[in-house]
Amino acid sequence: MKIFVDTADLNEIKELASWGILDGVTTNPTLVAKSGYSFTEVIKKIFTLVDGPISLEVVSEQAPDMVKEAKKLVASIPQKYRKNVTIKIPMTAEGLKAVKILSEEGIKTNVTLVFSANQALLAAKAGATFVSPFIGRLDDIGQEGMQIIEEIMEIFVNYDIETEVIVASIRHPIHVIEAARLGADIATVPPGIIRKMVTHSLTDAGIKKFLDDWKKVKK
Ligand code: G3P
Numbered sequence: 001m002k003i004f005v006d007t008a009d010l011n012e013i014k015e016l017a018s019w020g021i022l023d024g025v026t027t028n029p030t031l032v033a034k035s036g037y038s039f040t041e042v043i044k045k046i047f048t049l050v051d052g053p054i055s056l057e058v059v060s061e062q063a064p065d066m067v068k069e070a071k072k073l074v075a076s077i078p079q080k081y082r083k084n085v086t087i088k089i090p091m092t093a094e095g096l097k098a099v100k101i102l103s104e105e106g107i108k109t110n111v112t113l114v115f116s117a118n119q120a121l122l123a124a125k126a127g128a129t130f131v132s133p134f135i136g137r138l139d140d141i142g143q144e145g146m147q148i149i150e151e152i153m154e155i156f157v158n159y160d161i162e163t164e165v166i167v168a169s170i171r172h173p174i175h176v177i178e179a180a181r182l183g184a185d186i187a188t189v190p191p192g193i194i195r196k197m198v199t200h201s202l203t204d205a206g207i208k209k210f211l212d213d214w215k216k217v218k219k
Contacts, residue, residue: 001180004052004166004188008035008042012191013049019198024052026132026168026188028088028112029059043073047081053130055110057088063097070102086129088112091119096126103127110166117151124156124163132188134169145169146178153182173197 002023005016008031016022025046032039046054058069070087077085086108089095099109103126110130111123115138120131133152135145152165164185170176173196179187189197 001184002052002186003176003194004055004186005050005194006031006168006170006188006190008032008037008046009191010035010037010042010045010049013046016191016194017049021194022050022052023186024054024084024086024188025050026055026088026110026166028057043076047077047084050084052084053086053108053110054084055086055088055112055130057090057112058098061092061094063094063101066095066098067101070098070107074107086110088132089128091115091123096122099123099126099128103129112168115148117148117155120148120152120163120165121155121161124161128163130164130166130186132166132168135167135175136169136171138169139171146175146182149179149182149184153184157183 003021004024004026005013005022006026008027013025032042056073058066060066060069066089074082074085087102088110089098091111091113099111102109108129110132111128112132114120114131114133120133123131133148135149138145149167166186166188167179167184168188170187170189170193173193176187176189176197
């Protein structure tokens with residue numbers, strides 16, 4: 001399973017990319033606002049840090065405006081990074097229209113705010129490169145988020161659908177394991193959760209013991 005980081009924090013992206021575990025990045029307006037960086041700074045830097053799909057979200061609501069905004073975003077990225085530009089489009093009827101146009105023009109799309117298998121199926125039919133089901137937000141309202149990942153994976157396998165599934169709105173490390181067990185293509189994971197995935201108290205205790213014992217060895 002590919003791992004994307006779900007953040008616009010450039011320092012975090014740089015650090016996690018240096019671990020060799022990042023396959024891409026997803027951002028959204030909330031994450032850009034939280035990062036403290038301007039959107040211009042994010043766009044300028046982010047593509048230099050990770051060589052993989054980078055999702056940037058449009059904020060227009062009508063299809064023609066979404067398409068215009070998407071093309072402007074693509075044009076603002078230096079040619080050598082354009083293959084990685086992925087336009088995040090909200091899951092609405094207008095969004096589907098925009099996805100159809102952009103996919104016909106060879107622009108990668110990531111349909112976001114997906115909360116059901118039917119929405120994922122429609123996004124895939126419109127030509128989405130990626131769909132992003134938000135599992136944590138479903139858990140938040142008392143609906144089992146992982147259930148829709150299971151449904152989407154089953155449907156996409158049944159029909160050899162090429163659209164890749166990005167499990168989004170991940171809240172804890174167990175979500176990542178469950179996504180991988182269900183065969184999801186990608187999990188987009190907040191930096192704090194990637195840090196939790198890397199540590200284990202027994203690893204820390206083991207290192208301490210080795211270092212303590214090493215002091216006792218005659219050199
Ligand atoms: O990339 C968007 C998605 O992962 C949002 O997560 O935590 O705001 O529900 P969250």
